[in-house]
Amino acid sequence: MRLLLWSVMLGSIRSAPVIHRLDPAVKIIAPFTNQLFPTNSAANASAAEYAQRYLTEFGYLARANGDTTMALRNFQAFVDLPVTGVVDEATAAKMQQPRCGNRDIEAIEEEVRNPLDAEDASDPVARRKRYAIEGSYWGVKDITYRITKYTSEMQARDVQSIIGKAFKVWEEQSPLRFVQKDEGPVNIEILFASRAHGDGEPFDGRGQILAHAFFPRYGGDVHFDEDEPWRALQSKGIDLYSVAAHEIGHSLGLKHSQNHEALMAPFYQGYTGDAIHLHSDDIKGLQHLYGEPTTTGKDEEKLVKPDKVGFPSPKPTYDDIGGINKRTGPLENEINGEDDGKPDICKDAAIDAMTSLGNGTTYAFKGDYYWKLNQVSFDKGYPRKIVDDWGGLPGQLDAAVTDYDGDTYFFKGELYWLFDRDGKMYKGYPREISVGLVDTPSNIDAAMIWSYDDKPYFFKDKQFWQYSRWGMPNSWPRQIDDMFRGVAEGIPSRINAALKWTNGKSYLFAGQHYYRLTGWRVMKVVAGYPRKTAEWWFGCPGKSRRKRLAIDYARK
Template identity: 50%
Template sequence: MVQGAIQAMALTAAAVTFIFLKECCLSVPLPKPFIQRHLSSIGLNATNKAAYHYLKRYGYLNVGADVSTTDAQFAEALKVFQQVASLPVTGVLCAKTIERMSQPRCPAPDIYLSDKEQLSSYWASSNLTYSISRYSTSSDPVSIEDAVKKAFRVWEQHSLLRFKQVPSRTANIDIAFVKKMHGDGEPFDGRGGILAHAFFPQYGGSIHFDDDEAWNPGPAKGLDLYAVAAHEIGHSLGLKHSMNSNALMAPFYQSHLSNEIRLHSDDVDALHYLYGSPADETIWPSNKVTDEGSGYFNQQPNSLLNKVDICKNAVLDTITVIGNGSTYAFQGKWYWRLNQLSYDEGYPRRIADDWDGLPDHIDAAVTDKLGNTYFFKEDKYWQYDAEGKAAANNPKNMSSAFPDTPENLDAAMIWAYDQRFYFFKGKFFWQHLTSSERALWPRLIKTISSNFTSKIDAAFTWTNGKNYIFAGPYYYRLSGWRVMKVLPGYPRSTGEWWFGCNDGKSIEEP
């Protein structure tokens, strides 16, 4: 359980709701889509402005009403949205992007930018009760109870949480089918608009469905109560939106054609983060690392006898996965190409022999979504493409491409969850939406783990999509969900798990 680490969390968002933004297969009349509503009133460049309102509303653009948004910021926000929506990531407002913006979705933000917004609350007990205090007028009570019970079971299957229906409104979670103004400050708007909303645990966990809708226990016709209820229960448990479009907690409403909804791994990660897992399910990643030759590296013989013994001092300068999928770790004058269990034959090799112009004793490294790798030392950075070919005019000043980023970094990475740049130095870390945008925060590293009282040495996203932080001879695996935290079962020995240094000890196979 991770409750001890969460007890101080604060919740700021009071309620989350489902809303229809585009006509779909229902026979009922629906309101104009979000984009069309804006198009009717904002005049020139209407589509861009409508998209701007959408991106701002759901957290992709963090700007005030009086702050102009540059074309670059707009394009980067579009890229993040397109990634969340499983669209081609182009940064261009194309027809498919507009169509996706007009689809049914939950209007709670997808991205939370402040510390407090990113945190969520949770129930202190694993045995929770719920009651249906008011039933739907469009479906019989037995069908409603069956659909709701199935929806709760979706969350029971991956946790120690257990839910029991009770007749009293003193239950932990109250469920009601209500209309228009119903006393919680979040009125419904009649058929075809807002479908449902739920409150996070700190605000009571209640779930309300709009009784003006034509609810159906399954996906056959009308609104799929089973699917909507399963999503809303997630919010009632404290989960926010997932950036994985295949997750149940993805922001876009989806009816499930099968008789059983299954949680995506991102939903499970979020659930385990708040409530722990039935057992320690920490599993070492099994994805294979690409080990093919790297085209532009100089593969000269490296027969020096004085190679460093990484097993005696497994403290890294940096580690990264370059654009071709190969994992490289650096220490002093040396570097290693890692595989699933250890490092490849022929390593370590000297940095100066293979990396054109790259200095020794690197501060940090990070590889972006385009496969470009950036190495940092002091106030300079060196850029290499996916095959290790050096960019022209290396090195460059950090201030030219990474504004507000401190010099002499300790580590850098892109967090797999939000695809943003994170830079670490001393007791703090900074966030960038893109490499060229100004830095946000900083925050204290100890908010990630109390083990990080001073500084860390390296950080990166591996080929399995998981993030790792290295501090001294140990490493930590981070949660892949919303708030950056260390998972149970860590730290582990860097030498043993990444370089095969078991010193004769028996360790479990990764």
């Protein structure tokens, strides 16, 4: 997840330069006629603050009081300007150009002098002219998308045509095929929205932020600001074609390129009158992730993640006994019921744990039973007893979480169990939590991977914290209540379960309801929640199937 914000910074520049020193590090060249870089000495401080904010926002400064001169030099190197270390005319003009708000580079501390990862480490501004990949990518070749909300600025059919045209830009140089679907689950959701729209990053109205998108690990969705004057293949207004083509690149896993001729360069390129084709730099990045164009082969449907979380390693050997009972297939009994003492998940949807294994299957656990979930409900033949199919795993679990090796950790009391991506238990388990997982208490309530930073989090009572194999950081634990204040209706007394689902989004389950978390910066509950778990996860009666599809098929 990292969220992308297209920022338009307007202004004009004139006259010959005179250097003024600002804050200890920033140099501004004046005079300027615009408010961002004012001419009088009294306003110099605000100009310096603006430059620092810009450099921090786009990854050149790790903190506001960092080495601004070095940050300016790195910005100038990245955008192919003369490297001066001051905000001269060319630098100021570049900072005012419409651009994508995703970081150009990852901010680092100033003692590391080479944030561009240049080949010549002795030269802090040595250039790295190449594509950049974020690390996650789609593990399927057929990628589906849906436009869930249209702009009032254009006809729906025109929006569909332009979005389809933008996808074709990427399709022609890869084995990927993009398919628009009106119903059912999709990989990428596209919408137009104004102001706050549920993802924790509200738009600001016309003239600044144009759109934002998410990398595959964060769900791949693309959002456009409804307040912008969107146009189809016109030089006036905001060209949807060029913005969409760029954003789709991020949805596929590409970051900004330092090559200013590439589609994935950070600055808005507008409508040129020509069909957009990928630059060789874009093609290299795309094919690094997905390979060259081909019409053969079909990958398993999954979302591939780049890194494992910080759980203990290496993993132990297998236990020949433990694991899901593969010999027992789904039974042809009722989907749900109370026969033989089985719980009715539609009457009481409070669960103990939920997790998606490394093979992509999702399971919910409650008491001594478990359910295998699909996109809209759960499979026939469920619930089934945990002890019958998960060799060595007890019922009444506290929590479950799956890491990026695809291994799943189950917790109960003072113990934890470790299973592989196919549900087979490793040898030597269970183990004591206090021994295997540093600073992790017993009897936790829930565990999950947060979609923003891909790190494990644990929940207990009123607190939650980020797990580290080196021990709990000093800034943790934090209060669960803070995630809900000002956003959700009411604060649950306890979190029962948590999950990072296959769509890349993270969820909390409390009683009969669930909440979706933002995938950006601060862990907060998304507006519009809670929702009923029984209806949206287990397909129980309530909203009609059509209504659920129309409102939010991704649940989500």
